Amino acid sequence: MMIYRTFISRLMLNYFIGSITAVAGVGGLMIFTTLKISTQEYLWLVFVLAISLCSMVSLEWTVFRIHIKPIRMAFHQDIYDYPQLQKIYLRLHQLPSLAIKRILGPHLFGLSVPAVILTLWLIYSGRLHFPPKYVIVAILGAVIVAAMHAMIEFFLTSYAIRPVLEEVQRMSSHRFGRELSLGGQVLISIKQKFRWGAFLIGAFPLLLYGLAVQLQIGNFQGSGEEYWKWAGYILIVALGFAFFGAWLLTRDVEIPIQHLYERMAEVKEGNLNAQATDMFSDEFSKLVSGFNHMLSGIKVQSNLNNQLIESYFATLAAALDARDPYTAGHSLRVADYAVQIGLLAGLPVEKVDALRKSALLHDIGKIGTRDSVLLKDGRLTDEEFEQIKQHPVMGESILRQIEPADAMAPFLSGVRSHHERFDGKGYPDQLKGEDIPLFGRIIAVADAFDAMTSNRPYRKGLDADRAIQILEEGRGTQWDPYYAGLFVEEYRKRKNRDEYAG
Incomplete structure (x- = not known):
């Protein structure tokens, strides 16, 4: 509650100082130092200014209460709804932009409209004796002053909301155990802040001086025509320079931010080599160095x-593999063969890595097979073979127990389907052709080759040439013709090279 009171007091103080400086200070200085009028007329202008200020304050206070109402709820009512607190958090971030709208809206028009009406009435009633065209100059001056006031109020409000944002964050953590966030939403860009801020800082004194000189000369035509033509050229050039300078300043800040943003986007996509280029000589050099240092730490942790x-x-x-001495190293060899096939097929590196891991675990379901069956010397009975045929399903079931679930998801299809046949006569799902998952079709070739060339208690392993011949004969029936063909062709190329080298 104390934070909220301090926050409101600070906003009111900022607004009071800004309004007094803009309206009474700048506006009063222009009126009372440039106009050559009587004391009675000055009193009438003070009266106009007082009435206009009352109109401005009452109108703006009404709008301010509407803007601040959601935030007030957070400190005067119990919030039991996280989305409602998220909206309050968003409104806090919107306050600086709302301050601009408030000052360029009810503030400006609440002051200008009654001031213009009263001043014109006093001129046409004979109480003020200066040209009505001066009112146009006053309106332009009010717009310029309001723009500067809005800019200052924007930055002061940005500072004022920070303690309140921290308090609302604490509320969210305490009540809901969740962090509040804009989720990357940009309410007002740095580009806009710098461009318009720098432009107004450069243009404000120039425009204000031009209006003051206009009031002092007091003539739009006649002897001052040549002067104003010259002054107009100077004003256009000066404003152009202010805008160009603001653009250069904005671009100088925007480029390193965009550079870092692009590198962060690459890191988000998984590229941990996306180091930022150290091409800046200001404080952004520290940010680049910090980003690269952080990235190096992430890379080390990722490697671990x-x-x-x-x-x-x-x-x-x-x-x-340790359960059965006759199959020791089988999973590693199948993984190596599967990787060879994946590379020959031109699969992406990430896909090949997932294929290798799936191949390493393709027989993991045999952990659930009884030793009397798994380690049996001699051929299996039909019942025992049915037990063995359950290992792809059991392997998938085991891997599904590992958390997080999505970490194992890429490997499940290869584990379940590596005993499917291309002609649909495999197990456990009797899938056919390309309905068999990719990893299953590749691992089936690798698994079969290693199984045929490995020794078993009841038989000696085949030589590689005979195993390759069987693979070739089984293309399109037992194995995928494309992937089996790649493996067969590569084996024969290597054999020919070895024979030629020998």
């Missing part, structure tokens, strides 16, 4: 995580 994951997969495969 990858090593742990690799060790995890290799350990699971080794644990499985």
